[in-house]
Amino acid sequence: xxxxxxxxxxxxxxxxxxxxxxxxxxxxxxxxxxxxxxxxxxxxxxxxxxxxxxxxxxxxxxxxxxxxxxxxxxxxxxxxxxxxxxxxxxxxxxxxxxxxxxxxxxxxxxxxxxxxxxxxxxxxxxxxxxxxxxxxxxxxxxxxxxxxxxxxxxxxxxxxxxxxxxxxxxxxxxxxxxxxxxxxxxxxxxxxxxxxxxxxxxxxxxxxxxxxxxxxxxxxxxxxxxxxxxxxxxxxxxxxxxxxxxxxxxxxxxxxxxxxxxxxxxxxxxxxxxxxxxxxxxxxxxxxxxxxxxxxxxxxxxxxxxxxxxxxxxxxxxxxxxxxxxxxxxxxxxxx
Numbered sequence: 001x002x003x004x005x006x007x008x009x010x011x012x013x014x015x016x017x018x019x020x021x022x023x024x025x026x027x028x029x030x031x032x033x034x035x036x037x038x039x040x041x042x043x044x045x046x047x048x049x050x051x052x053x054x055x056x057x058x059x060x061x062x063x064x065x066x067x068x069x070x071x072x073x074x075x076x077x078x079x080x081x082x083x084x085x086x087x088x089x090x091x092x093x094x095x096x097x098x099x100x101x102x103x104x105x106x107x108x109x110x111x112x113x114x115x116x117x118x119x120x121x122x123x124x125x126x127x128x129x130x131x132x133x134x135x136x137x138x139x140x141x142x143x144x145x146x147x148x149x150x151x152x153x154x155x156x157x158x159x160x161x162x163x164x165x166x167x168x169x170x171x172x173x174x175x176x177x178x179x180x181x182x183x184x185x186x187x188x189x190x191x192x193x194x195x196x197x198x199x200x201x202x203x204x205x206x207x208x209x210x211x212x213x214x215x216x217x218x219x220x221x222x223x224x225x226x227x228x229x230x231x232x233x234x235x236x237x238x239x240x241x242x243x244x245x246x247x248x249x250x251x252x253x254x255x256x257x258x259x260x261x262x263x264x265x266x267x268x269x270x271x272x273x274x275x276x277x278x279x280x281x282x283x284x285x286x287x288x289x290x291x292x293x294x295x296x297x298x299x300x301x302x303x304x305x306x307x308x309x310x311x312x313x314x315x316x317x318x319x320x321x322x323x324x325x326x327x328x329x330x331x332x333x334x335x336x
Contacts, residue, residue, distance in 0.1 A: 011112050013049060013057070016084050018042035020074040026064055034060035051112050051130060058138035069177030071140035075147035076181065080155055084110045087152060089217040092210045096153045097202040102214075103152060106221045113137070113145065119199055123164060126195040136334050137193075139170050143178075146195045150182065153197075156206040167194040235274055235281065242285035250309040253278045287323045290316075294332045301328050 018028045028042035035056035041047050049057070061070060080091060086106035093099035104115045118125045128145050130137060146166065153161045162183040167190035178186060241259045245251035256278065257267040271277055286308045293304045305316035320328045 011049060011054065011108060011110055012045070012047065013041070013054070014084055014110055015042070015045060016078070016082055017110065019082060020078045021061065023077065024065070024070060024073055026061065030064060031057060031060045034064060054111065055138055055141070058140045058144075062138060062140050068139075068173075068175055069143075069181075071143035072147045072177055072181050075144055075151050085217070085221060086110065087148060089214065089221060090152055091156050091206065091208055092213045092217070093156070093206050094209050095202070095206055096156055096204050099152055099156050099206060100149070100202065102218075103148075106225065109221070109224055111141070111145075113141070115145065115149065122199050124197050124199050124202060126197070128193060136169070139168075142168065142193045146193075147181070149195060150197075153201060153204075156208070157201075157204040158207050159204065161197070161201050161204075164196040164198060165194075166196070167192070169193055234270065235276060238281050239285045239288065242282055243289045246285065246289055246309050247307050251282070256281075283319070283323075286319070290320065290328070291331075294328055297332070304328065 021028055021031065029039045032039050032041050035053065037049070037053060037056065038044075038047075041049075058071075062068075067073075080088060086103055086109055089106065090099040090103040093102050100115075100117065104117075107113075107115065112130065114129045116127045116129050118127070126146065126149055128137065128142060150161065150163065153159075160183075165185050165187065166178075166182050167187045169190055169192060170188060172188040175186075238256060238260065241256060242251050245255060245259075253264060253267065257264045260267065262270070267278075271281070290304060290308050293299055293307060299307075301316075302313045305313045308316060310316040310319075317327060320326075320331070324331055326334070
């Protein structure tokens with residue numbers, strides 16, 4: 001079951017994405033049909049997809065390709081000029097570190113995830129965070145993200161950089177292309193997906209550094225970011241209000257209107273204009289707050305249900321299965 005789409009979890013799939021898929025022999029229309037999305041999505045540059053829809057696309061690619069290295073090949077085999085604009089612009093940065101900062105800033109245009117960097121004792125640890133708390137990311141999305149980081153460094157510096165280590169949550173398996181491409185020890189069955197690189201590599205200069213090109217490309221990318229982030233502001237504000245009120249019971253439409261300084265009639269009109277309902281907002285508030293609470297293992301599931309305003313645990317279980325297709329306990333174990 002899909003949930004309310006907020007700006008933090010929306011993106012556009014650029015033509016470059018579908019071209020790389022086609023180059024490797026997959027028909028975009030078949031992928032979209034498998035993912036239950038419009039068959040002409042790849043032809044609509046303005047189309048916006050949610051995190052769940054993006055996950056469905058990646059899962060469809062995995063199912064239809066039958067190639068565990070497909071996502072890596074999408075990144076590796078695509079010429080720089082045909083890559084996403086965020087990647088292309090980053091190639092003109094001063095250094096690998098500068099390029100990563102630029103790439104992470106504009107990556108939201110083509111995927112809602114955030115690349116997190118933690119530098120410590122000469123190493124940089126890359127992890128992936130999905131702001132919407134959508135559960136486990138498809139394996140292919142993880143492969144593509146880490147490959148983009150490495151490919152950016154290799155193409156920018158002109159050196160065949162190798163990570164220190166790669167950790168993947170998926171079950172143990174023998175993936176030859178992964179080993180050959182990353183060129184480092186790979187740990188399967190890890191607690192989370194992580195890519196570790198030498199911090200010294202991030203200070204290597206980029207061969208194509210061009211401030212003038214950056215000055216030309218950055219305003220357009222910034223404008224595109226503002227465009228994709230702006231429309232859902234009202235819904236996000238309403239959801240945050242509802243999340244704060246959940247622990248005190250089930251918030252009402254009257255409560256939300258009062259907190260937003262609007263009449264109930266005005267609020268109803270605004271919800272209709274946004275294409276949503278109070279019930280959808282409340283469900284999304286519960287879903288987001290629930291994922292945050294589940295991360296706290298000191299809370300029992302019945303306590304989580306109570307804090308979300310459910311009268312009994314079974315009602316919470318049913319709702320959670322509709323949102324995430326797994327039980328709360330299964331989600332907690334998978335995201336431990």
